[in-house]
Amino acid sequence: MIKKQETRNKKQKDRGFTLIEIMTALSIFILVMTVSMGSIISVFDTNRKSRSLKVVMSNLNIALETMSREIRFGRNYHCELDNKTAGNFGPPLNCNVPGGGKLISFLSNDGNQIVYVLNDDGAIEASYDGGDNYEAITGPEIDIKNLSFYVIGAGTAPENTLQPRVYINIKGEAGEAEKTKTSFSLQTMISQRYLDNP
Numbered sequence: 001m002i003k004k005q006e007t008r009n010k011k012q013k014d015r016g017f018t019l020i021e022i023m024t025a026l027s028i029f030i031l032v033m034t035v036s037m038g039s040i041i042s043v044f045d046t047n048r049k050s051r052s053l054k055v056v057m058s059n060l061n062i063a064l065e066t067m068s069r070e071i072r073f074g075r076n077y078h079c080e081l082d083n084k085t086a087g088n089f090g091p092p093l094n095c096n097v098p099g100g101g102k103l104i105s106f107l108s109n110d111g112n113q114i115v116y117v118l119n120d121d122g123a124i125e126a127s128y129d130g131g132d133n134y135e136a137i138t139g140p141e142i143d144i145k146n147l148s149f150y151v152i153g154a155g156t157a158p159e160n161t162l163q164p165r166v167y168i169n170i171k172g173e174a175g176e177a178e179k180t181k182t183s184f185s186l187q188t189m190i191s192q193r194y195l196d197n198p
Helices: 002-015 017-074
Strands: 075-079 103-105 113-118 124-127 144-154 165-174 182-191
Touching: 017 103, 017 124, 017 144, 017 165, 017 182, 075 144, 103 144, 113 144
Parallel strands: none
Antiparallel strands: 075 103, 103 113, 113 124, 144 165, 165 182
């Protein structure tokens, strides 16, 4: 009796896997691999988006820092509601209306007329010759949807007793591919370094 039992156990061990066992194991393996591949692809997309956003934010940070430095040391702020004006920008002009101005012009520390404006392609442009020639200061991977300037205190005494200030509001999207695009909104306030009304 014991010998029959041992023979039967030996036959079962030598027999291998059944078709149902193989199909079950294969189904579980495919399910686990599908979930794993989805997670890996998601990690790759997140990594790609993070790298893209880092490059874009570095570019935007440099552009905003350059604008802030130039505006801080500038004077005679002139804000316009329309997008591009060339030539003579006139006297200092406040722009404290809903939606802000679309263009700011001012005299730099060394006396050059500097203009900042948003172009039709969604890039911030700068002109260092009074609006005759413009060059983009943001990269093509940044799509600026809105650039607004608010200028307060741009007039001269005795009508104006406020120290000139410029508020900048930037809204846009970063990234080139649709899956990696990220919306952003930045605001900053710059006060003129030169004391306008001592």
